[in-house]
Amino acid sequence: MSDTPLFERIALIGIGLIGSSLARAIRRDGLVRQVAVCAKSERTRARVVELGLADSVSADPASAVSGADLVVLCTPLGTYKEIAQRMAQALKPGAIVSDVGSTKQSALRDIGPFLPLGTHLVPAHPVAGTEHSGPDAGFAELFQGRWCILTPAPGADEGAVERVAELWRRVGSKITMMDAAHHDKVLAITSHVPHLIAYTIVGTATDLEEDTKSEVIKFSAGGFRDFTRIAASDPVMWRDVFLNNREAVLEMLQRFSEDLVALQRAIRWGEGDKLESLFTRTRAIRRSIIEAKQA
Ligand code: NAP
Numbered sequence: 001m002s003d004t005p006l007f008e009r010i011a012l013i014g015i016g017l018i019g020s021s022l023a024r025a026i027r028r029d030g031l032v033r034q035v036a037v038c039a040k041s042e043r044t045r046a047r048v049v050e051l052g053l054a055d056s057v058s059a060d061p062a063s064a065v066s067g068a069d070l071v072v073l074c075t076p077l078g079t080y081k082e083i084a085q086r087m088a089q090a091l092k093p094g095a096i097v098s099d100v101g102s103t104k105q106s107a108l109r110d111i112g113p114f115l116p117l118g119t120h121l122v123p124a125h126p127v128a129g130t131e132h133s134g135p136d137a138g139f140a141e142l143f144q145g146r147w148c149i150l151t152p153a154p155g156a157d158e159g160a161v162e163r164v165a166e167l168w169r170r171v172g173s174k175i176t177m178m179d180a181a182h183h184d185k186v187l188a189i190t191s192h193v194p195h196l197i198a199y200t201i202v203g204t205a206t207d208l209e210e211d212t213k214s215e216v217i218k219f220s221a222g223g224f225r226d227f228t229r230i231a232a233s234d235p236v237m238w239r240d241v242f243l244n245n246r247e248a249v250l251e252m253l254q255r256f257s258e259d260l261v262a263l264q265r266a267i268r269w270g271e272g273d274k275l276e277s278l279f280t281r282t283r284a285i286r287r288s289i290i291e292a293k294q295a
Contacts, residue, residue: 019074020138038064062090073099104180106244120160144172188248198230
């Protein structure tokens with residue numbers, strides 16, 4: 001444990017892929033003196049004890065947050081409102097409340113109104129993940145070199161924002177600040193719509209006749225396989241992402257549908273130059289992602 005932990009006590013509400021990765025990184029580097037965890041199921045709570053991820057484990061958000069100077073919600077977005085209501089009165093004065101959710105206007109909307117005066121809300125989104133879930137899926141290096149986007153509301157306490165930023169820096173993330181609405185738009189196109197497309201393609205393939213379906217698995221290395229990895233992501237988490245970023249996702253889907261129709265026309269009319277010019281542009285995007293070490 002380092003001599004100067006960043007926080008005395010952190011409460012992680014939810015301890016799946018993201019929560020357990022954060023717990024592992026925090027414990028590896030001694031960033032917080034005490035880790036309290038709240039999880040819904042008995043099975044997960046028992047696993048947290050076996051894995052040694054926490055100093056205390058509870059089913060009740062109010063008892064987990066008691067005495068914590070930082071609380072981080074690491075649960076599906078649809079749980080935020082109820083958890084905020086249940087924990088609010090147990091927060092200690094000056095406590096910072098944060099989260100790791102994939103949509104940020106909804107975090108401000110669902111947590112903010114319930115927090116007592118004198119506590120501080122600093123929403124965050126580590127842009128890092130895998131298609132796996134649960135406390136066994138996490139690993140301490142998950143956030144290394146990845147962006148963490150902070151979306152505090154205007155006028156948020158600067159000291160609180162900086163303390164949350166420092167925690168994410170210490171687990172390896174690069175920090176950027178964004179307005180919550182802008183975050184939701186950017187993530188709609190970089191994450192949410194790609195997931196929807198993957199879910200759609202894999203869904204379409206599973207509706208094919210039996211003989212074709214078996215060939216889909218056999219020849220999946222042709223490109224399909226990469227979509228199935230994304231489409232294996234947690235169903236509850238992704239249901240909540242779409243329900244909580246409805247407007248931005250629908251706007252980006254509209255643009256995507258128009259571009260898809262344009263490609264359909266190019267194929268129908270044999271306009272190879274249009275196809276080639278788009279594929280050349282998209283190849284350059286892939287190269288810039290590799291250069292930015294985000295591949
Ligand atoms: P996960 O692996 O499915 O874990 C979810 C955790 O939340 C589990 O520990 C679960 O407990 C707990 N939980 C669910 N409902 C609860 C409740 N009402 N009270 C207390 N605990 C509850 O999920 P995840 O992938 O870590 O995602 C968590 C959050 O991170 C989501 O908001 C998501 O948008 C965001 N995020 C995910 C990714 C990603 O790639 N996965 C990336 C960035 C951000 P049980 O196990 O007992 O059910």
